[in-house]
Amino acid sequence: MGQLEALIFDVDGTLANTEKDGHRVAFNRAFAEVGLSWDWSVDLYGELLAVTGGKERIRFYIDKWQPEVPEVEDLDSFIKDLHARKTKHYCELLGHEKLPLRPGVERLIQEAREQGIRLAIATTTTLDNVTALLTHSLAPEANDWFEVIAAGDMVPQKKPAPDIFLYTLEKMQLTADQCVVFEDSENGWAACQQAGLTTIITVNNYTDTQDFTGADLVIDHLGEPDQPFQVLQGETPEKTYCDVAVAAALLSRKSNT
Ligand code: XBP
Ligand code: MG
Numbered sequence: 001m002g003q004l005e006a007l008i009f010d011v012d013g014t015l016a017n018t019e020k021d022g023h024r025v026a027f028n029r030a031f032a033e034v035g036l037s038w039d040w041s042v043d044l045y046g047e048l049l050a051v052t053g054g055k056e057r058i059r060f061y062i063d064k065w066q067p068e069v070p071e072v073e074d075l076d077s078f079i080k081d082l083h084a085r086k087t088k089h090y091c092e093l094l095g096h097e098k099l100p101l102r103p104g105v106e107r108l109i110q111e112a113r114e115q116g117i118r119l120a121i122a123t124t125t126t127l128d129n130v131t132a133l134l135t136h137s138l139a140p141e142a143n144d145w146f147e148v149i150a151a152g153d154m155v156p157q158k159k160p161a162p163d164i165f166l167y168t169l170e171k172m173q174l175t176a177d178q179c180v181v182f183e184d185s186e187n188g189w190a191a192c193q194q195a196g197l198t199t200i201i202t203v204n205n206y207t208d209t210q211d212f213t214g215a216d217l218v219i220d221h222l223g224e225p226d227q228p229f230q231v232l233q234g235e236t237p238e239k240t241y242c243d244v245a246v247a248a249a250l251l252s253r254k255s256n257t
Contacts (some may be wrong), residue, residue, distance in 0.1 A: 001180065002177055002181060002251055002252045002254070002255025002256065003248075003251075003252070004085075004178065004234060004244070004248040004251050005114050005117070005118055005174055005177075005179065005245060006117060006118035006119065006120060006172060006174055006178060006179045007108070007117055007118075007119055007120075007145075007179070007180055007181075007182065007213060007244075007247060008119075008120045008121070008165070008168055008180070008182070008197070009111075009119070009120070009121050009122070009182045010121075010123055010177050010180075010181070010183045010184060010185075011120060011121060011123040011125055011129075011130055011133065011151075012103075012124075012184075013127055013184035013204050013207060014102070014104075014182050014183055014184040014202060015101055015102065015105050015133060015137075015138075015171075015204065016099045016100065016102055016106050016133060016137055017099070017103050017134065017188045017204055018053055018099060018104065018125075018129075019045065019049065019100065019152040020042055020045065020046040020205070021096065021097075022090060022093060022099055022208070023054070023086075023090060023122045023135065024040055024045045025088050025089075025093060025109075026086045026089040026093055027040055027042055027045075027054070027057075029085075029086070029089040030082055030083075030086035030088075030089055030182060030233075031082070031094075033085055033089075033110070034081075034085065034108075034199035036067075036068075036070070037068070038067050040061075045157065046065045047207050048060060048061055048185075049185070051157045052084050052124040052159045053125075053152070053158045054086055054087075054126070055079050055080065055083045055201070056158065057077060058079050058082060058083065061076075062075075066133055068127075071197055071232050074150075080129055087126050087128055087129060089131055090132070091128055091129065094129075094132040094133055094136050094137070095132065095136055096100070096169075098136050098137055098141075099133070099136075099137055100137065101137050101138060102202065102204075102218060102221055102222065102243055103221045103222055103223060103224055103227055104221060104222025104223050104227075104229075104242060105240075106138060106220075106222050107146065107224060107243075108222055108242060108243060109138070110243070111244050112242045112244055114171030115244055117244055118145060118147050118149040118172065119145055119146045120146055120147055120148040120149070120150065120168050120171075120172060120175075121146050121148070121149040121150060121151065121168075122150045122164045122165050122167075122168045122181070122196050122252050123150070123164065124132075124151075124152060124158040124159050124164065125151060125152060125153070126152045126153075127149065127151040127152055127154075129151075130149055130151050131143055131149075134146075136191050144191035145171050147171075147172060147174055150164050150168045151164075153166050153168060156255070158236060158241060159185075159188050159190070159191040160186075160191050160194075160196070161185045162188035162192070162194035162195035163190060164191065164193045165181065165191055165192060165193075165195040165197055165233060166195055166232075168194070169235070176195055176197045176198075176217075177196075177198075177251070177254075178198040178218055178251075179197060179198070179199045179251075180197075180199070180200060180247040180248075180250060180251055181197045181198065181200070182199075182200050182201075182222075183197045183199055183200075183202075184201060184202055184203060184204055184207050185201040185206075185207045185210060186207065186211055186212065188201075189201060189212050189215050192215075193214060193215075198250055198251050198254050199215050199216055199217075199252070200215075200216060200218075200219070200242060200247065201215050201218040201219070201233075202216070202219055202220065202221050202222055202229075203218065203219075203220060203232065208220075210242050210252065212233055214235065215233060216234055216250050216254060217233070217234035217235075217242075217250060218231070218232040218233035219231055219236055219242065219253075220240060222242040223240055223242055225240075225241055226239050227240060227241070228240035229241060229242065230256055233251075237249065237250070
């Protein structure tokens with residue numbers, strides 16, 4: 001009980017700041033491609049992030065912002081097609097303009113691999129997007145470093161529902177008290193909380209005002225030995241950057257309380 005076996009990573013906003021310069025841009029390119037005049041600004045996109053999942057986000061935009069929508073027979077199919085175009089644009093964009101990983105991400109993943117700590121991904125984004133980011137921004141073979149990549153529509157309900165984390169635990173044959181999750185958003189934290197998972201939050205520009213009450217540790221980024229993190233919530237760890245030992249200590253402290 002309380003022994004760290006695995007690290008589980010969210011993708012968007014956690015591994016890299018993919019939303020503003022990646023997903024948002026790809027959505028706008030897909031809109032232009034089909035002749036829509038929709039344009040998701042940086043601020044508007046921040047509001048749209050209340051809903052996870054690209055198809056769900058498009059529907060949320062249609063319902064709440066009531067933009068001009070072409071007369072289509074089947075809105076579900078229209079959204080599905082639009083989203084498939086967006087995925088294509090997103091993967092192309094990541095290939096051309098390699099998005100950098102956030103501080104400490106690569107170091108922590110490499111350290112976990114060296115120590116035999118198991119790795120997984122649990123995200124609401126589409127599987128192709130995960131592969132594109134890992135391949136272009138981490139390493140060509142990085143997909144293979146993750147025992148489970150749980151993504152998008154593999155589960156019935158996206159975050160804030162806990163489904164994607166419960167699916168990941170089941171696939172890995174692990175229980176919540178053997179894992180630490182890395183997340184960046186309130187929706188992600190809500191999902192972790194319901195799954196009973198110990199969670200480290202690294203906030204970003206879109207999530208730094210969100211509510212992470214109860215999260216185990218909230219920091220501005222994972223940090224590096226020469227780039228200390230700032231603790232925003234939770235007990236200050238012994239180090240100024242997050243490594244496997246910090247995650248393990250958090251888990252064991254939690255299981256002893
Ligand atoms: C990420 C998302 C994703 C992306 C878009 O949330 O909400 O929907 O914005 O991806 P999280 P798709 O980081 O909490 O997993 O368009 O492929 O759905
Ligand atoms: Mg995220």
